[in-house]
Amino acid sequence: MENIKTQQEPKKVTNNEVTKVAVAYGDGIGPEIMDATLRILEAAGANIQPEKIEIGEQVYLSGNSAGIEKSAWETINRNKIILKAPITTPQGKGYKSLNVTLRKSLGLFANVRPVTAYAPYVDTNFAGMDVVIVRENEEDLYAGIEHQQTQDVVQCLKLITRPGCEKIVRYAFEYAKAYGRKKVTCMVKDNIMKLTDGLFHNVFKEIALEYPEIESNSQIIDIGSARLAANPENYDVIVTSNLYGDIISDIAAEIAGSLGMAGSANIGTNVAMFEAIHGSAPDIAGQKIANPSGLLNAAVMLLSHVGKTKIADTIKNAWLTTLEEGYHTADVFQEEITKEIVSTSEFANRIIENLGKVPKKLPLSNLASGNGNIVIPTYKRKKQKQVLVGVDIFINWKGNNPNIIGDALNSINSFKMKLKMITNRGVKVYPDGMKETYCTDHWRCRFVDVNSKIEGQKIYNQVDFEKVIALQSKLHNEGFEIIKTENLYEFDGKRGFSLGQGE
Incomplete structure (x- = not known):
């Protein structure tokens, strides 16, 4: 995710500059993994200046149905960068998903989830897996427009727009071009939803013609999901709509070894948000056993996004070294691989001790060598009768x-x-x-x-x-x-x- 540009390019900084970040500690295990992550960033010299924002369960329960206060919006708009731990949405009617609210309100149109296998240190059947899922982030069924129309029937509107399709599909091809990826696969269900998914597929075919050097293909989402689960090595970059992307991102993370390992970036033209893909896990909150890897990998993507790629590499390589040494949290324990089961804070300590070291077997993180340059043009509506x-x-x-x-x-x-x-x-x-x-x-x-x-x-x-x-x-x-x-x-x-x- 290094040096990503959108049409209005975020400000880039040097490795030594202070970067102000809106930080949400989240709910459940959120505060534990955020503390661990921020300690690692500080020890690595990332020069992150966190500005805490209050969002999530307690804000909901205070009577705010949106889960976020006005002051938090002000902090986000001032800093333009968010590092967010997972939050809990209370059960019951009247509570809108804060994750969806943030993504849509801030125009975070691209959800980018790299999923890599770390075998044999994280158990997986797919040692060579290296997939990037680019998920449209603002529309589809996640618009959340629902109505009960009769006593027996409710509806949810599936909204797919041409500008939304063009932005996310072009982003996927630009990402592949910037980072040396060879293939982009589109996953849709246009054999049934011929207008909505049909539009997404047609836009994909139109834009693919502009990138002849990149292989492109399309699959129906159900068979595509099955093939991804069976043979992930056949995929490189996958682009799809919001709901499908949510589902296959979790499938990919799970078969790679653990949902707890993966981070994601939510990219817009002015604001970017970085988060782990797992939930708040309230059942293990306070037990000091949570794996901070997902949020840490999100923080690595954040550093790359603002231009601190050398520090991002330092942290990622220290994390990989720690995995190789066999210091693991309980969720990725393997009897013959794990040397010691460590707590959340102990895992962070081991990573800090390994800053400056590089892995011996796992692929080296080398974000600093990249020249990612992703430009999304302004949408121009064509006149139709x-x-x-x-x-x-x-x-x-x-x-x-x-x-x-x-x-x-x-x-x-x-x-x-x-x-x-x-x-x-x-x-x-x-x-x-x-x-x-x-x-x-x-x-x-x-x-x-x-x-x-x-x-x-x-x-x-x-x-x-x-x-x-x-x-x-x-x-x-x-x-x-x-x-x-x-x-x-x-x-x-x-x-x-x-x-x-x-x-």
Whole structure:
């Protein structure tokens, strides 16, 4: 992660300059591993000046549903760099994920998670594993936009944007180019979600053409996850959307040996946040057995990000040496490998003692030799012709016979709009639906212009928005409960909406 640049490049410093960092001690094991990490940074001469911020469980429980106070935002915006231990979100309704809030509010669009095996000192079946997962960090289902629409049905909106796709895909290729990676793999599910995941995949194919020197391929996320778990050596850089990236990052870290070893960087144009990928582990908090390696590796990425690559190498090599010497926390204990099980603070002490040493068997950290230079251009929207061709009207109806609601809607002749189909849970149930389909109280009713051709080659005529409003008014007056509408558009003549299953 050395010398990373985005369009607005973060200020770089020399190895001797003081770097002010907003530091969140977190919850559970957070304070223990943060203390250990900061001691190592201080001993290595990193010249980090921590400015503590209060976020997480106690802020939530004080009545702040966001989990972060205004003063913390001010500190973050002043320092531009965050080192964050894991936090706990209290169980129950009303608490938004602070991790998601930080990533989205600060524009941290790229979550970068290098995952390396440290065999034989950390047990793994994949000694040669060296994968970087680049995860889109701001949108997808993690936008957290959910609604209960009927008694039986809730929804979560999956938001995928072209600018979001372009930023993260280009970041993945730029990362590969900057650090000598040979291949970028895109993981999507566009065989089912043809518009959302289809957009991500199409952008990937477009941008891949600009990097002919880098091999590119795509995989469906389910088989891709299985292949990653079985043969991680076949992967180099993986780029994917938010939810998929969250899942496969943990898969990769686990098969590499331990979730407790991996750190991550959250990169934006103005702010960057560095954290361990594991949780707050409240079950072992206070027992002094937590492994600080994940947060320490995140701190190494932080040092590289601000230009202190020599110190980053010094710390990483001392950590690797400590692993080789067999001083391990209990979570990575191996009977024939571990020389001594050490506490969190004892592990930090061993690393401090090894500052200046380099590993004999594990690959040497050599971040200072890199010349990473990642530039993400400003998004430029291309003008498209957008034409309204219909509307999906979602109706709350407690019946279970689609012919009854279908015939009732068909009898409504409203301003030259006609019913094209009805789906229930995405499956076409009217006209000519399958009797076996279970129907709940959530009906998608598609209306198009009365002159639209719907047999053979589908041709949708343009619809005036006033007709859509008038149709909704008439349905309401006829006693139908409308819970949601989605306008149907064509963009440059291409359908911008999905067909029903069986349509």
